Amino acid sequence: MKRDRDDVIAVAGLTKRFGAITAVDDISFSVPEGELFGFLGPNGAGKTTTIRMLTGILTPNVGAVSIDGIDIQKHPIAAKMQMGIIPEMSNVYIELTAKQNVVLAGRFYGMHRKDVEERTDKLLQQFELSDRKDDRVEGFSKGMKQRVLIASALVHIPKVLFLDEPTSGLDVHSQRLIRAIIREMNDAGTTVFLTTHNIEEANTLCDRVGIINRGALAAIDTPERLKQAFNETQSVEVAFDKPTDIGEIERSGLVNRTERTGDTWRFYTDDPDALAKWILSFAERRKLSFTTLSIEGASLEDVFVTVTEG
Amino acid sequence: MPRDALLSYLRSIALIAEKDMRIYYTKPPVLMFGFLFPLFMFLSFSLGRSADLHTLFPGLAAMFVFFVASSVGPLITPWEKRAGTYERLLSFPVTVNTLILGDVVAGMLYGIFINVIILAVGMAAFGYSVSFTGVLIIAISLVLGAFCFSALGVLLASPASKNPPNVMLLSNLVRFPLIFISGIFVPIASLQGIARVAAYCSPITYLVNGFDLGLLGSTAIPLLFSWTVLIGFSVGFVLLARTFLRRNLMKGL
Numbered sequence: 001m002k003r004d005r006d007d008v009i010a011v012a013g014l015t016k017r018f019g020a021i022t023a024v025d026d027i028s029f030s031v032p033e034g035e036l037f038g039f040l041g042p043n044g045a046g047k048t049t050t051i052r053m054l055t056g057i058l059t060p061n062v063g064a065v066s067i068d069g070i071d072i073q074k075h076p077i078a079a080k081m082q083m084g085i086i087p088e089m090s091n092v093y094i095e096l097t098a099k100q101n102v103v104l105a106g107r108f109y110g111m112h113r114k115d116v117e118e119r120t121d122k123l124l125q126q127f128e129l130s131d132r133k134d135d136r137v138e139g140f141s142k143g144m145k146q147r148v149l150i151a152s153a154l155v156h157i158p159k160v161l162f163l164d165e166p167t168s169g170l171d172v173h174s175q176r177l178i179r180a181i182i183r184e185m186n187d188a189g190t191t192v193f194l195t196t197h198n199i200e201e202a203n204t205l206c207d208r209v210g211i212i213n214r215g216a217l218a219a220i221d222t223p224e225r226l227k228q229a230f231n232e233t234q235s236v237e238v239a240f241d242k243p244t245d246i247g248e249i250e251r252s253g254l255v256n257r258t259e260r261t262g263d264t265w266r267f268y269t270d271d272p273d274a275l276a277k278w279i280l281s282f283a284e285r286r287k288l289s290f291t292t293l294s295i296e297g298a299s300l301e302d303v304f305v306t307v308t309e310g
Numbered sequence: 311m312p313r314d315a316l317l318s319y320l321r322s323i324a325l326i327a328e329k330d331m332r333i334y335y336t337k338p339p340v341l342m343f344g345f346l347f348p349l350f351m352f353l354s355f356s357l358g359r360s361a362d363l364h365t366l367f368p369g370l371a372a373m374f375v376f377f378v379a380s381s382v383g384p385l386i387t388p389w390e391k392r393a394g395t396y397e398r399l400l401s402f403p404v405t406v407n408t409l410i411l412g413d414v415v416a417g418m419l420y421g422i423f424i425n426v427i428i429l430a431v432g433m434a435a436f437g438y439s440v441s442f443t444g445v446l447i448i449a450i451s452l453v454l455g456a457f458c459f460s461a462l463g464v465l466l467a468s469p470a471s472k473n474p475p476n477v478m479l480l481s482n483l484v485r486f487p488l489i490f491i492s493g494i495f496v497p498i499a500s501l502q503g504i505a506r507v508a509a510y511c512s513p514i515t516y517l518v519n520g521f522d523l524g525l526l527g528s529t530a531i532p533l534l535f536s537w538t539v540l541i542g543f544s545v546g547f548v549l550l551a552r553t554f555l556r557r558n559l560m561k562g563l
Contacts, residue, residue, distance in 0.1 A: 052560075057397065057400045076405070077318075083401075085398075087401055091394035093329070093395055094393070096333070104329060107325055108325060108403060109403060
């Protein structure tokens with residue numbers, strides 16, 4: 001497998017079949033050291049199967065994965081020692097306390113009891129769980145359990161962190177806290193591989209994103225470059241102070257398609273500047289006032305929808 | 311295997327076992343099928359009957375070891391799959407062999423802890439005079455029997471179900487016939503024909519044999535042969551559990 005010196009994750013020709021179904025179809029990519037990489041895709045696209053193969057939980061039919069230069073199929077234990085993993089369908093042991101959960105994880109990675117206990121106390125303080133560290137996890141909220149899980153994945157200071165939907169179903173406070181922790185770990189040099197349904201999360205957090213669709217890698221680049229590549233989804237967003245017939249705008253010859261959300265209209269166009277000027281003159285003629293007028297570039301969500309519906 | 315790798319392997323087995331002991335020893339299905347059930351069976355065979363308890367106790371003690379040691383294994387994997395902790399366990403730097411042996415050790419220790427008490431009480435209550443050699447024979451037989459039955463329990467958990475009651479039901483369907491074909495209630499020397507052949511097919515028979523020799527001083531099967539068969543059953547159960555568990559690893563996740 002070809003691997004640049006700084007690639008922490010290198011994936012070559014990865015394929016996984018379940019009977020007649022090909023869940024992941026010949027995907028190849030690499031993630032350099034220190035990058036925060038987002039992995040997006042609709043439900044059933046192959047995200048979880050991919051992350052399970054990257055983390056050695058599932059064996060691919062074809063292809064290879066190396067973590068920091070270690071082939072995970074040949075040396076699974078050595079490769080896993082480099083990782084912190086939060087699988088999607090994962091949970092903490094509710095019968096144990098928060099501290100016992102994190103200490104248990106640290107000891108699986110070969111940490112000495114004294115070191116792991118010190119590191120656990122520090123992490124639980126950082127995750128705002130210090131005052132509950134000796135309580136059984138049974139009574140914790142979903143957000144608190146997720147924080148315990150992430151602390152368990154970070155306890156041995158992994159070189160690469162895999163997170164499968166880490167903020168899914170959490171309250172805003174927990175989401176923000178977890179995003180801040182992911183960013184902090186990444187700033188400290190940890191390579192992060194993040195799968196998420198939350199496009200905005202990927203947009204704000206990730207250095208690069210890959211989009212998987214029907215098992216194949218459909219796009220991979222920085223969020224900004226992906227948006228530029230899909231600039232046919234530029235639009236002008238307009239809301240007027242009173243109801244009006246927008247048929248004339250649609251017939252201007254500048255609009256590709258129209259979407260309505262409440263009293264706001266979104267006109268997709270190849271030339272947002274010309275369309276905005278046209279709408280200004282339209283409003284002047286009709287003596288309308290604007291409550292909203294903005295030019296929108298392609299969003300990552302637009303890119304995602306275009307790629308996965310195409 | 312290099313020394314460091316071996317130590318790391320053994321440490322992982324100990325960690326799995328420690329985790330199982332903390333979490334599963336007090337789960338209701340384990341207490342029910344591993345302690346209360348054999349206790350009531352023991353009492354029903356011993357109270358209000360004219361049975362010779364002095365002769366019957368080694369068999370009843372072996373039955374206790376069988377139930378206790380094999381009660382932990384069937385619960386762990388389905389419980390973890392249902393609770394969502396199994397995939398995380400697989401994500402740790404451990405192998406399937408580590409998971410199996412950790413679970414087996416947890417069941418074995420549970421069997422040993424409880425049965426040391428049962429044997430001590432029984433020896434005092436029924437007035438056995440046991441030599442040091444007898445104690446040694448009982449101790450080795452207990453360890454081998456507990457390991458073997460715990461491995462059977464782990465094997466019973468290896469189907470894909472993530473529903474603990476289903477697995478406990480399956481485990482009882484296997485465990486009960488084994489109890490009745492073993493030489494627990496009838497000495498193996500008194501069995502004839504197919505009943506005797508069936509008794510030789512049950513691993514419990516060989517533990518009864520070890521306890522018979524340690525407590526009563528006589529035995530129908532040579533001791534070393536009994537221990538060898540118990541080791542053979544253990545290896546077979548672990549290898550089968552590994553095969554089934556690997557095949558069903560991702561089912562139920």
